Amino acid sequence: MNAVSQEHTERIWLNAYLPGVPADIEAGIEAYPSLREVFLEHLEKFRERVAYVSIGTEMTYADWQVQGQAFAAWLQGQGVKKGDRVALMMPNCLQYPICLLGTILAGAVVVNVNPLYTSHELKHLLKDSEAETLVIFENFAHTFEKVAQGSRVKRVVVAAIGDLLGTFKGAAMNFILRRVQKQVPKFHLPGAVRFNNVLKQGRALNHFPVEMHLDELAFLQYTGGTTGDAKGVMLSHRNIIANLLQAKAWVGDQLDQDKQETNVTLLPLYHIFSLTVNCLMFMCLGGRNILIANPRDVKRVQMILRKERFNGIAGVNTLFNGLLENKEFCARDFSDLRMVIAGGMATHTAVAKRWKEVTGLPIIEGYGLTECSPVVSISPINIARMREMEFTGSIGVPLPSTWVRFMREDGELAEIGEQGELQVRGPQVMQGYWKRPKETAEVLDAEGWLSTGDIGVMDERGYIRLVDRKKDMILVSGFNVYPNEIEDVVALHPGVGEVAAIGVEDPVTGEKVKIIVVRKDPSLTQEQILAHCREYLTGYKVPKYVEFRSVELPKTTVGKVLRRALR
Numbered sequence: 001m002n003a004v005s006q007e008h009t010e011r012i013w014l015n016a017y018l019p020g021v022p023a024d025i026e027a028g029i030e031a032y033p034s035l036r037e038v039f040l041e042h043l044e045k046f047r048e049r050v051a052y053v054s055i056g057t058e059m060t061y062a063d064w065q066v067q068g069q070a071f072a073a074w075l076q077g078q079g080v081k082k083g084d085r086v087a088l089m090m091p092n093c094l095q096y097p098i099c100l101l102g103t104i105l106a107g108a109v110v111v112n113v114n115p116l117y118t119s120h121e122l123k124h125l126l127k128d129s130e131a132e133t134l135v136i137f138e139n140f141a142h143t144f145e146k147v148a149q150g151s152r153v154k155r156v157v158v159a160a161i162g163d164l165l166g167t168f169k170g171a172a173m174n175f176i177l178r179r180v181q182k183q184v185p186k187f188h189l190p191g192a193v194r195f196n197n198v199l200k201q202g203r204a205l206n207h208f209p210v211e212m213h214l215d216e217l218a219f220l221q222y223t224g225g226t227t228g229d230a231k232g233v234m235l236s237h238r239n240i241i242a243n244l245l246q247a248k249a250w251v252g253d254q255l256d257q258d259k260q261e262t263n264v265t266l267l268p269l270y271h272i273f274s275l276t277v278n279c280l281m282f283m284c285l286g287g288r289n290i291l292i293a294n295p296r297d298v299k300r301v302q303m304i305l306r307k308e309r310f311n312g313i314a315g316v317n318t319l320f321n322g323l324l325e326n327k328e329f330c331a332r333d334f335s336d337l338r339m340v341i342a343g344g345m346a347t348h349t350a351v352a353k354r355w356k357e358v359t360g361l362p363i364i365e366g367y368g369l370t371e372c373s374p375v376v377s378i379s380p381i382n383i384a385r386m387r388e389m390e391f392t393g394s395i396g397v398p399l400p401s402t403w404v405r406f407m408r409e410d411g412e413l414a415e416i417g418e419q420g421e422l423q424v425r426g427p428q429v430m431q432g433y434w435k436r437p438k439e440t441a442e443v444l445d446a447e448g449w450l451s452t453g454d455i456g457v458m459d460e461r462g463y464i465r466l467v468d469r470k471k472d473m474i475l476v477s478g479f480n481v482y483p484n485e486i487e488d489v490v491a492l493h494p495g496v497g498e499v500a501a502i503g504v505e506d507p508v509t510g511e512k513v514k515i516i517v518v519r520k521d522p523s524l525t526q527e528q529i530l531a532h533c534r535e536y537l538t539g540y541k542v543p544k545y546v547e548f549r550s551v552e553l554p555k556t557t558v559g560k561v562l563r564r565a566l567r
Helices: 012-016 035-045 061-077 095-105 119-129 138-145 167-180 195-203 237-251 272-284 298-305 317-324 327-331 349-359 383-388 437-443 483-491 526-536
Strands: 050-054 057-060 085-089 109-112 133-137 155-159 217-222 232-236 262-265 288-291 312-315 339-342 364-368 375-378 403-407 420-425 450-458 464-469 474-476 479-481 496-506 510-519 545-549
Touching: 035 061, 035 095, 035 237, 035 272, 050 061, 057 061, 061 095, 061 195, 085 095, 085 119, 095 109, 095 133, 095 195, 119 138, 119 217, 119 232, 133 138, 138 155, 155 195, 217 237, 232 237, 237 272, 237 375, 262 272, 272 288, 272 312, 272 375, 298 317, 298 327, 317 327, 317 349, 349 483, 403 450, 437 450, 464 483, 474 496, 474 510, 479 483, 483 496, 483 510, 483 526, 526 545
Parallel strands: 050 288, 085 109, 085 133, 109 217, 133 155, 262 288, 262 312, 312 339, 339 364, 510 545
Antiparallel strands: 050 057, 217 232, 364 375, 403 420, 420 450, 450 464, 474 479, 496 510
């Protein structure tokens, strides 16, 4: 082991940066007073281009600006003031970027809401955020109806799938969803205003520019609530602009802005990764986003992509695995594809290998978390040589202006090559948790170091490899066992479709390893899996229990397996 401490006087990872990628981006942040200026600059610059495509309908950057300003004017006309919270509860649809822009232009704070939340989860979020305005897709309006009585919400805007699709197509889509597919449960929300009426009213009003500052709140981004109720992560204009510029600098001048890039937006825009990378970074590059409302419906995804040529795609392991199960997707021409990025969960080696075989491109892994706006690290992206690259399993090196270190359990700094808890410092790190000073102090120290709860290790080049979540670690007779390692090995077996590893209590060893498997091959047996594991794993890591399930494993809306739901 190299005895070099990770409290470096120099950032050793800078040597891994490609030419043209700066060490720092702080000066660029100060060029913008707020996100308002970032939006307006690029909406004007690319006004003639298509920004979004949804269900075959396109929205240009100019349309985005006009409709966003109309929504901002409506909010102001309703008495929404600077700093007020506006909750957006929608899947990937054209209404989302419009409401996002309008909320920012009005000086309000965006509160993103997972549209699949239960009424209990929604009640907590609305109460905690103190949001008085809610924009909700009609498919989920019945969820809000159950908790409307006790909330502080005064204004409700109801959006429908057909709102922006044109008169005839819109009416047809609404009819199919409501009457044929019956995906819109009945609801009763007195005083609610339809989205198109909001835009119509807003266009008749004047939008008044609001003065905002970098360190003022822009987003309340709620975490998944793995331990108790979800917490609101306070992200300022500075945080978001910093991460946007960090991500943009990472790609550098490799993307010709005179030629529009098309990106497949599988992850929901209300998710922090998709928000920063797909929505904001690609806006700054003048990109075209194909919105996918339900990425887990692989047949529908392939139907949408059938006529499309796309250059980039971002997702998580389970989404990539699902696409690889679709024969038509695997048979398509991938010659235009130039960049594939994964995050959110560990990418299984078997999935990465198969993806490279099918598409010719490696999956580039990055790492981030909501508390970091979200991106912390990513492998260098050399687009010209992308097809020569291979999947490494590393989450890359820290972005510009980002510092990382690893802390041992005894509170001392880990050495190079030694495991420890990853801590991050940089302009993208959150201000704290909303109304939770105690929880904030537990993860964010006075010097700005954020404890991530992830165990990892850095090599002598500055590359990081994640081991697992600290809280997911399994302790077998005093030995640390990491679920990611077990899952990666099991997933290599050709008969395995999905797998999750968890710890179960044991009176002798403390815990034992259990795996839950969804079979790809119905004839796969427990002994075959265990024999496979014994080839790759030392004795205490080999699962002691194997459970087969006939249905897919529980996941978050972005496809991350929920281990806690399996315990």
